[in-house]
Amino acid sequence: DTGVSQDPRHKITKRGQNVTFRCDPISEHNRLYWYRQTLGQGPEFLTYFQNEAQLEKSRLLSDRFSAERPKGSFSTLEIQRTEQGDSAMYLCASSFFPGLETQYFGPGTRLLVL
């Protein structure tokens, strides 16, 4: 499968714990995006990378959230001291820049904070 992959697909954690998600983009894509999606809403932009550089972080992203893409390939999103409001689907997407700008999404990681 040469599409975007994410791991894990599901995560249940207790409030206050830290969690880390991984995204593997399409191999030739240099841009990688993280989104959060709650029920009945569209994906909300969190942050994005071009190669290993993090170019923008949303104001939605509190300092408990951190993302990395150390080698310009896969990326990790860490949430520290999780809260119940963090429960959501975390989606990753990738694209090639400069190019058609089309973003291809991964299957997402569904997080439930108890």
Added chain:
Amino acid sequence: GENVEQHPSTLSVQEGDSAVIKCTYSDSASNYFPWYKQELGKRPQLIIDIRSNVGEKKDQRIAVTLNKTAKHFSLHITETQPEDSAVYFCAASFTGDDKIIFGKGTRLHILP
């Protein structure tokens, strides 16, 4: 600020009829407008996109129109089929940020 409004939030149409979903955007410099379809429990999938240098694009039963002056764009699905039932999201790019902002989605129900 950066904003994409989408209407309606829910739409039910009889199988075989047409469906239209409308979106407006806030940044007059936006130049890329994709539409995604998301089935329950699955990832968003791109179904069609349009750039600001054209006013309309069609792909089989799906078409998108863009009115840059009014800052709105629409998705048209003709001859709807049961498999068209899903949530549809419009999105718009925001110049300088190279990111896209999504609307809240339209849940489309195709009635038998």
